[in-house]
Amino acid sequence: MTVSSGTRTSAFAVWALTRSVLLLCVVKVITLPGPDVTSDVSVIYHGWYDVLRSGSYPQSDVTWQYPPVAALAILSPALLPFLDYASAFFVLAFLCDALVLGLLLHAGRGAGRRTAGAWVWVAGVPLLGTTAYARYDVMVTAVAVAALLAGVRHPRVMGALAAFGALLKVWPALLLAGTARGRRTRLAWATAAGVAAGLLLLCAAAAPGALAFLGFQRDRGTEVESLGALVFHVARQFGWQGRVELHYGSLEFLGPHVPLVSTLALGLSVVAFGWLLVWRLRARTFGVSTPADAAFTAVLLFTTTSRVISPQYMLWLVGLAAVCLVFRASRMALPAVLVLVATGVTQLEFPLGFVHVVTSDATGVTLMFLRNGLLVAATLLACGRLWRDTVRGPVRDGARSDEVTAAGAEPVAPPFSRAGSADTPASAP
Secondary structure, eight states: OOHHHHHHHHHHHHHHHHHHHHHHHHTTSSOOSSSOTTHIIIIIIHHHHHHHHTTSOOTTOTTOOSOTTHHHHHHGGGGOTTSOHHHHHHHHHHHHHHHHHHHHHHHTOSTTBOSHHHHHHHHHHHHHGGGGTSSTHHHHHHHHHHHHHHTTTOHHHHHHHHHHHHHHHSGGGGGGGGOOTTHHHHHHHHHHHHHHHHHHHHHHHHSTTTTTHHHHHHTOOEETTSTTHHHHHHHHTTTOOOEEEEETTEEEEESTTHHHHHHHHHHHHHHHHHHHHHHHHHOOOOOTTHHHHHHHHHHHHHHHTSSOOOTTHHHHHHHHHHHHTTBTTOOOHHHHHHHHHHHHHHHIIIIITHHHHHHTOHHHHHHHHHHHHHHHHHHHHHHHHHHHHHTSSOOGGGOOTTTOSSTTTTTSOOTTOOSSOTTOOOOOO
16 A cells, blocks of 8 residues: 555545544534534525425525525435435535545645645544534535636636536635636636526526525625624623624624624725735736635635624635645645634634624633634735735746746646646646
8 A cells, every 4th residue: 555545545534433423413413512503404404495395495584695506405405305304414415525525535646736635624624513514515615626626627617617606605606716817717717607697597497586695695794703793792891782683694793883894894805806806917827726726815815804704614715725735836735724723713613602702701702813813814824825926926938927827737637537647748728
């Protein structure tokens, strides 16, 4: 057995052990302190399932805040009719988890690749705890990971999967931020636009209420775990008269100055988009890891500045960090480590210590400053490294800035094939 195959075997063994414990937790053989995170599946998802089966989207339910293809995730337990709804959902989440591991292990083979990405995934999911299997985000993350890995040689496949993922939960649209200029971007973006338009038309024709989620998302406020919420966690210590209530499906701060902070958070997201656009226009070098690095950075930017940072959002970042670390060329190792630590802190604040967060006591405030501080640090580091590597870095092989496409990316063997290596030159497709 080679060192590489031994590492893969070890990763799979640790994965199997940790996921067995996760399954025991979500089916309540092992009971953890804090709120029951599985209730979203057994109550909310199951309720949406009944509505969707009747031929309509849950357009009268303000907690339905997902794009129309999310209906497939909610309906997916019907694939396992011999299980009750919640158990079937957990099994499917487990299978998607396994799919991500398999993709990362396969992609890690060959020169210029490594198994570090698989280990990030192996460690990151249990650090989040039962939330990882009690939300459909693991399914979305599986689509995103497949898109980035397939995109190394197949931009059309990347575009199609990114569009499908975006209509599952919006954020996978950011996967296209780092595609190399020229033919690869045209292929990926055009395919994504076509697939997205087709899916939207299909969903709108299939059932009423396909776009109801847009209004519900617009009206959301400042959730208690977000970066902006730190203002009110501190203000509470000095007599701020606001309160925490269930609002649009999450616990939000309500009271004086909350609309202002929510608006400022939206402003930060606009600034993040502006930075991403400037980076895209000024980037000169697109290497093999650039699409993954850019996607990771973009999702960090929009997660950190969001009015809502739900615990399951960490799963997106863990999956994208794992793809980055498949490539030896990536310099996202430190931001990835910070995301892993932030994921562990997230489990401490939800579900284990959520009562402390809701009451803004010393423990809750400390946990939120720590988790959100780690996210801010990871975001700034990722932005700085992406900028240095692609804007300030030398143009490879003497090519002009507008000709640098995938000089480092095109040669890589497809993630679904064992042929080739990450650093072997090859002609463009």
